[in-house]
Amino acid sequence: MVRGIEIRDSYTRGHSERVAFYSKEIAKNMGLNEQQIEKIYMAALLHDIGKIGIPDSILLKPGKLTKKEFEIIKLHPVLSYELLKDIKPLKPIVDSIKYHHERIDGSGYPDGLKGKEIPLPARIIAVADSFDAMTSDRIYRKGMPKEKAIKELISLAGEKYDSDVVHAAIPIFKSETPPITKSQDFKSLSELEKRRLDYFFRDSLTDAFNRNYLFFLFNNLKEKNTPFKVITVDILKLRELNLEKGWDYGDEILKKLKEMLERTFNPIAIIRYSGDNFVVFIDKKIKNTEIQEKMRKLEEELGVILSIHTINEKDTENIELLTKTLTKIETKGYPDRT
Template sequence: MSLQLMQMLSTTIEAKDEYTKGHSHRVAEYSVLIARELGWNEKELSNLKNAAHLHDIGKIAIPDTILNKPSKLSEEEFSIIKEHTIIGANILKNISLIDHVQEIVRNHHERYDGNGYPDGLKGKEIPLHARIVAVADSYDAMSSQRIYRNQLPPEKIIQELENNKGTQFDPEITDIFLKLLREDRIHIKEDHLSITENTQIPEAEIEMSQFISDIMSTIRTQKTKENLDFLTGLPTRNKGEQTIAQLMKRHSGCLVFMDMDNLKTINDIYGHKAGDRVLKLLGNLLLEYSSECLVCRLGGDEFLLFMPNADQNSITEVITAIFKKFNTRKEQDPELHAASISAGLYMCNIGDSFDECYTKADKTLYFVKQNGKSDFSF
């Protein structure tokens, strides 16, 4: 039961990001395929599978904003990501049920050339179990859709494994995996919830499984609330950017960086309640266009919109209508007269980098702000 509960925990961690659903299960299965080619017995294979299931357990302590960031991580953010190996090993330091689990969790990001983390181990200094999981982990990352990129084609994956053999990966283990790939022997059960093949589940375990399920359901409900900005009713920055980045992978369109002008002036003269009212006014207005575009509040006086599958003329009509309605509605509140909105727009193609489009829309907004505000430009 303890083994299965730990595997359930690894599955709940993956629920933090839909793009890693089933990742631990697949890494465990790929690791077993490699180890079987090395001649391991069934007991050793079972132990490896259980340990590999927990290789990312430390990510439970990594903020969702970093795990799910659609653009390139900063150096500081990447240093936080790397901590999951040490955190995971510490979580499992007292676990005696699974041999080699700590070394897998701690060392699966070491590199064969010594340039990995967290310990900078080199070659055979890296535990064998960790070297196996490193190849399996990287393969699943390359062959899966991720928020920051599409899955790689099979020929590209083979090329990456070949290019990194002896530098990132153990060459012997890499050759084994390449052989499995070329012989089309990488076949696993995709049901990541099938933790055990034993159908005689004790009643206590069923109750514990239901308990964990209830907890996760509560967490998901709370997470939904956390993803909405209380004042405007719009998605928060983290959730909004994730959703927009995902949509940009499948659709061309226009990214709009919108800014509230003179919010500080309103706050200084009439107080923050007046500032809140004008932000809420704009938020409610943008919600009216939720069928035509994705919208989120970036924070403060900044908003981000993405209009999929629209040409420049139709986008101009929508933005013009938003500006007109905002100017009409603000006049109903004398304290909001100074408010206006500016926007920078950038036309995106399918697969364009979210980070680059965001930067270009932001620069266009800056151009508008430097040339009189209360306007928009492509």
């Protein structure tokens, strides 16, 4: 069962084993007996099995969830419980699985339990699960250094997490490293992951990336210190062309423009940011005069008028500045035209 959810959800791959490893070591450090330790280990291994009932569009989303999407994700502990409750050997651990997202102050889910109302195994799994979530890489962000994650847990001890559990967990998190499991080294999943990203990030009409890719791409480039320049390309009066010559004609213009941008600039990425607007990440070495010259040729070849902006470097320092600038361009409030 764990293997099934790991194949479906790349983030879960290895996560369940790591949480089980940490939970077992914490339980040992707290002086629990062998039988209790094994039950905690099994509960931790199965704690996310309910995610098998979460829609792919939410579970596999390579970005931050909306509030509504998160409400659906929050159903997974109950789904885990419902899936396992009638399996006789697992009956002693189903409550530990159901309540691993409860918090000491009552702010958790599904039932808002407080303090000792939360079973001890669930309190242990909660700390192990949170630590692994904080320190694991996600597609939209890099994992937190473990020292920072430990500080975060300490700051929330007694409020969100059981203080005794956190105290027992710190030496484990500092010194112990979970063994690499086969599921974490399943090479055939890498191609599957690429296809999933393509599904979420690809514009079906032009085969450019869609605007959801911007956040991921930008963070990836900054993290790798890759130099880049950002230009935007708008097709002026596309709506009028659509009305005059038909929507199929406008679609062909969009597809041709994307292909030409690809051929002309060999870009890092092309993003269809809105209906008639492309955001193009190109080599920083390409001069603005060269961009201008190439764009004139594209206009002639396509028979349309293009609005081109080269975004100032200061406006690409962080993703917030970049998206704000792109909004200004969309609303005609950004003056610098290449």
